[in-house]
Amino acid sequence: MSSPILLAVEDLTVSFDGFKAVDGLSLYLERNEVRVVIGPNGAGKTTLLDLICGKTRATGGSIKFKDLELTKMAEHQIVHKGVGRKFQTPSIYENLTVAQNLELSYPEGRTVMGSLFFRRTPAIQKRVQEIAEEIYLDEDLDKSAGLLSHGQKQWLEIGMLLIQDPELLMLDEPVAGMSVVERERTAALLRKISNNRSVLVIEHDMDFVKDIAHKVTVLHQGKLLAEGKMEDVQKNERVIEVYLGH
Ligand code: ADP
Secondary structure (H helix, E strand, O other): OOOEEEEEEEEEEEEEOEEEEEEEEEEEEOOOOOEEOOHHHOOOOHHHHHHHOOOOOOOOEEEEOOOOHHHHOOHHHHHOOEEEOOOOOOOOOOOOEEHHHHHOOOOOOEEEOOOOOOOOOHHHHHHHHHHHHHOOOOOOOOEHHHHEEEHHHHHHHHHHHOOOOOOEEEEEEEOOOOOOOHHHHHHHHHHHHHOEEEEEEEEOOOOHHHOOOOOEEEOOOOOEEEEEOOHHHOOOOHHHHHHOOO
């Protein structure tokens, strides 16, 4: 049987001109787990995700994804190995349709040279349809992506990652700017995604965090401040101190 741990971050450190944005951090993420990383601004949350996806190079420590050491790998290799990352601002192609955006993201959906002549094999079409249903956009497949609501654009980008079949999906503030209904649908989507993947989320919206997190990791000044179930973390005196500033 494979290990329940999908991602093992150990003693991870990164310094920028001597300033440690992430400082000796360890974190273990299980398969099918939704983990939310919280903490005040500047705590190192974004830097942690940047380190995992290879955008930033670690100064020390290790990041094991299954049996792969990610700190030695390039960003595109990490994507190929099954780590998807969504940034806060959606990077969708507004002039293309929802279906085309998904097709473009399918690993073999582009013809050689990465040109915009889409391959529409039955297998690709089936996958596009499945993903569109999952992200609530199956009735909007022929709609121009630029016409979608803010929330729908976020879902489309999640779909563009899902179609690449990642085992770990990392999301940076996925519900920022969403309506209440969109937030609830996003929570349902993430719960569904975690049936067969792990999800690592940065989020500030505490109601949403309570809704989705199996476990919460609290960062402060690049270090682990607390970790556990949301109801326990909320009562942690050090966490209260950091958030309320006394
Ligand atoms: P968070 O996402 O928790 O708000 P960040 O990870 O963005 O925090 O930033 C943590 C700290 O690291 C901040 O003080 C930020 O200014 C610093 N930092 C992040 N990236 C860089 C960089 N490339 N160069 C210098 N400092 C950086």
